[in-house]
Amino acid sequence: MPRLDCRSKLIFFFSIMTLTFICKDFWCILILLAIAFATVAIKGASLVSKSLKMILPMIIVAFVVWSLLHNWSLFQYGGTGLDWQLGSFMATRLFTILMISNGFLATVKPGELMKGLSLFGVPYGVVFITGLAFRHIYTVADDYHAIKEALSSRGLEFDKGSLIKRIKNYTFVLTPLLVKSIENAEKLVLAMKLKIFSLDKKRRNGERLGPLDILLMTTSLVMLSIAILHYWVGVI
Amino acid sequence: METLDNHGLKAVALGCKYDREWIFKDLTFFVKPREALGIVGPSGSGKTTLAYCLTGIIPKNLKGEVTGGVYVDGKNILELDDKERYKIVNVVLQNYEVQIFGLTVEEDLLFVLDNLELNEKEAEKRLELALECFGLKEYRNYQVNELSGGLRQKLALASTLLMQPKYLVMDDPMANLDWRGIVELRRTLQMLKESGHGLVIMSRRLKGLEPVIDKTIVLGQKLAQQGIPDEAMDESHLTFIKDDPVIKFENVWFKYAKRMVLKGINLSIDRGQCVVLMGPNGSGKTTLAKHINGLLKPSSGRVLVLGKDTKTHGPAQMARHVGFVFQDPDRHITQESVWDEVIFGAKNLGLSYSYAEMALEALGLNHRKNEPPYRLSMGERIRLSIAGILAMNPEILILDEPTTGQDEETLSIISSMLIRMKAEGKTVLVITHDSDFALKIGDRITVIYDGNVVADGQPKRILFDRNLLEEFGLEPPSHLLIQYAKEAS
Numbered sequence: 001m002p003r004l005d006c007r008s009k010l011i012f013f014f015s016i017m018t019l020t021f022i023c024k025d026f027w028c029i030l031i032l033l034a035i036a037f038a039t040v041a042i043k044g045a046s047l048v049s050k051s052l053k054m055i056l057p058m059i060i061v062a063f064v065v066w067s068l069l070h071n072w073s074l075f076q077y078g079g080t081g082l083d084w085q086l087g088s089f090m091a092t093r094l095f096t097i098l099m100i101s102n103g104f105l106a107t108v109k110p111g112e113l114m115k116g117l118s119l120f121g122v123p124y125g126v127v128f129i130t131g132l133a134f135r136h137i138y139t140v141a142d143d144y145h146a147i148k149e150a151l152s153s154r155g156l157e158f159d160k161g162s163l164i165k166r167i168k169n170y171t172f173v174l175t176p177l178l179v180k181s182i183e184n185a186e187k188l189v190l191a192m193k194l195k196i197f198s199l200d201k202k203r204r205n206g207e208r209l210g211p212l213d214i215l216l217m218t219t220s221l222v223m224l225s226i227a228i229l230h231y232w233v234g235v236i
Numbered sequence: 237m238e239t240l241d242n243h244g245l246k247a248v249a250l251g252c253k254y255d256r257e258w259i260f261k262d263l264t265f266f267v268k269p270r271e272a273l274g275i276v277g278p279s280g281s282g283k284t285t286l287a288y289c290l291t292g293i294i295p296k297n298l299k300g301e302v303t304g305g306v307y308v309d310g311k312n313i314l315e316l317d318d319k320e321r322y323k324i325v326n327v328v329l330q331n332y333e334v335q336i337f338g339l340t341v342e343e344d345l346l347f348v349l350d351n352l353e354l355n356e357k358e359a360e361k362r363l364e365l366a367l368e369c370f371g372l373k374e375y376r377n378y379q380v381n382e383l384s385g386g387l388r389q390k391l392a393l394a395s396t397l398l399m400q401p402k403y404l405v406m407d408d409p410m411a412n413l414d415w416r417g418i419v420e421l422r423r424t425l426q427m428l429k430e431s432g433h434g435l436v437i438m439s440r441r442l443k444g445l446e447p448v449i450d451k452t453i454v455l456g457q458k459l460a461q462q463g464i465p466d467e468a469m470d471e472s473h474l475t476f477i478k479d480d481p482v483i484k485f486e487n488v489w490f491k492y493a494k495r496m497v498l499k500g501i502n503l504s505i506d507r508g509q510c511v512v513l514m515g516p517n518g519s520g521k522t523t524l525a526k527h528i529n530g531l532l533k534p535s536s537g538r539v540l541v542l543g544k545d546t547k548t549h550g551p552a553q554m555a556r557h558v559g560f561v562f563q564d565p566d567r568h569i570t571q572e573s574v575w576d577e578v579i580f581g582a583k584n585l586g587l588s589y590s591y592a593e594m595a596l597e598a599l600g601l602n603h604r605k606n607e608p609p610y611r612l613s614m615g616e617r618i619r620l621s622i623a624g625i626l627a628m629n630p631e632i633l634i635l636d637e638p639t640t641g642q643d644e645e646t647l648s649i650i651s652s653m654l655i656r657m658k659a660e661g662k663t664v665l666v667i668t669h670d671s672d673f674a675l676k677i678g679d680r681i682t683v684i685y686d687g688n689v690v691a692d693g694q695p696k697r698i699l700f701d702r703n704l705l706e707e708f709g710l711e712p713p714s715h716l717l718i719q720y721a722k723e724a725s
Contacts, residue, residue, distance in 0.1 A: 109339070109340075109379065110339045110379075111338070111339035111340045111343055111379070114339065114343075131337075131338075131339055132337065134339055135336065135337065135338070135339055135380065138380075138381040139333055139334075143567065146562065146564070146567050147567050147568060149526075149531050149551070149562070150560075150562045150567055150568035151568060151570070152531070152550070152551040152552050152555075153529055153531065153551050153552075153554075153555055153558075153559075153560040153562075154555060154568070154580055154581035154584060154624065154625070154628070155552050155555040155556070155581050155584030155585040155628070156552060156584050157550075157552045157584075158552075159550075160552075172570045175569070175570045176566060176567050176568060176569055176570060179566060179569070179610070180566060180567065183566070184331070184333070184334050187329060187331050187334040188334045190293065190297065190298070190329070191329060191334050191335040191337075192337075193293075193297055193318060193322075194291075194293075194322055194326055194327060194329075194335075194396070195322075195335075195337070195347070195348050195351055195395070195396075195399070196318065196319050196322055196323075196351050196352070196399075197337075197347075197351050198351065
């Protein structure tokens with residue numbers, strides 16, 4: 001997976017995510033779950049166990065809710081009833097979606113995502129701004145942690161007291177964070193000017209796709225087409 | 237007087253004012269290709285504004301009234317369009333984070349090459365050359381957030397140089413560098429000079445860059461005192477109250493992101509001592525200090541502060557005893573007035589405001605107590621952050637890099653305040669790269685290297701040991717540098 005081209009990775013993840021929403025058979029979902037597990041496992045067993053620890057409580061809640069309250073909605077009461085089969089299916093589907101998302105985050109770097117989008121013809125302005133957002137998430141996160149550390153060193157409690165008090169204490173983080181972000185944004189604009197940035201620059205061509213990329217892309221798209229024809233159009 | 241012909245970057249009677257207030261005026265100087273000009277001045281002396289004027293950012297992109305002129309190779313800089321101007325004279329900003337646009341090293345360099353609209357062959361050639369020259373080849377596919385601060389700074393410099401500006405202005409390039417970083421920067425500057433660039437380097441001090449600087453001008457206040465005050469050479473003043481240690485590290489290990497940052501630290505600090513923590517960037521100094529006020533908890537071992545195990549006490553609880561002054565004051569200003577900002581910590585802890593009054597007075601901010609904090613100069617904001625900590629009357633005070641970007645007035649106020657605190661029996665811990673400052677205020681220097689305490693003792697013994705300085709990349713005191721220069725000549 002790490003050696004694959006960003007375009008084939010994007011198509012692969014787009015296909016299996018869409019398939020998870022389209023498929024209505026339990027066994028199909030299980031196969032997709034196995035694929036999702038494999039993509040996470042590429043990055044090591046520790047990531048699998050970390051993902052499971054994070055996801056399992058949600059899956060249990062989803063299973064119970066779908067099994068017991070499947071006749072309920074936000075606006076109406078639909079009587080009672082148990083549907084363990086539906087509960088299992090929906091919980092497995094959610095599990096698959098979350099594992100695919102983890103696999104995507106583990107194997108596709110933000111740079112690859114940007115490059116992929118650009119090569120698929122997404123306008124440069126959109127790709128650039130998205131990339132910039134990815135890049136500066138770390139700066140904002142660093143600032144946030146540093147501000148929180150500085151404030152807790154001045155006696156401000158973030159994890160004690162009533163909920164209202166905690167929320168109020170978190171608002172103190174906002175002022176310096178906002179000031180720093182505005183300051184950084186101003187400098188960023190200046191730095192763009194210094195590097196004679198323009199939105200109408202030429203787009204770079206991607207490298208040639210390897211045989212493995214072509215195989216993965218073809219398989220993904222064929223599977224997706226079959227699923228659409230089977231579940232939506234009803235011809236297969 | 238030297239003649240300039242038409243070649244060079246020249247400022248003629250240059251002045252700049254914002255809101256009727258002069259930042260500087262009547263500055264005349266020039267720099268030729270293969271020459272480096274050092275511009276020295278404290279924070280707030282107008283270095284950044286001057287950098288903006290030299291590159292035409294003021295008045296072309298930012299507001300400001302400019303008098304006099306800037307000429308590059310005989311042409312008035314304001315007559316050139318942005319694209320042409322930045323290809324001839326460009327600036328590396330102090331905040332290098334905002335100058336990096338790519339998610340990886342290669343992407344960031346390609347961002348500039350794409351903007352220049354070079355053909356692929358030429359772009360590839362320049363990319364390879366930049367990676368090679370700046371030692372970034374092995375980091376080519378690294379995510380920017382995986383790089384150390386030093387490498388990010390190098391990347392910002394490399395990407396600016398891809399534009400091949402004839403003249404390069406650098407705004408405080410040494411701000412976050414340790415001694416080894418400064419030595420590396422010196423080599424880079426030498427390489428740039430040899431390849432024909434004209435350089436303007438702006439900084440609070442130029443220590444370590446002297447061999448490459450051809451001439452220097454001073455902005456604003458008087459120059460930093462280069463050298464050690466006599467009292468620092470006399471160690472008879474190094475007396476402190478000896479009783480049970482107020483801070484005790486017992487075999488402390490700390491792991492962060494799979495990396496062992498502290499490796500079995502054993503350290504005791506007595507009441508009334510001023511200990512200076514030194515060591516290269518990333519050696520674990522700040523991590524160690526954050527264990528004292530409970531911001532970080534040891535992975536194994538324990539830290540006792542005034543007999544309390546910091547594992548069971550959070551930073552807010554420890555704030556009653558330990559005051560921590562962080563590097564960037566703008567990261568903790570939350571209030572609308574100077575007074576509210578100073579009493580913020582005392583208010584959180586339910587303490588009286590009596591020490592707040594005293595802290596404002598001691599740090600020379602009493603006359604500005606009703607003003608908004610963001611209206612203060614950088615030096616004043618740093619003093620404000622210290623006043624906010626002193627208002628809590630902590631028994632232990634920690635200062636992280638208090639000399640970075642400081643003006644002399646603030647430095648001298650901080651030094652006197654630390655000496656007074658020691659006299660009152662308070663314990664002080666200072667993290668700094670500045671060896672002259674360490675000699676001035678320290679009773680003891682502890683050197684941290686790769687998560688270990690590798691040297692610990694009296695300042696003079698540590699900072700005049702040449703082998704030790706070299707082995708652990710510490711900044712030599714000015715006295716020693718003068719001695720090196722004499723020996724070399």
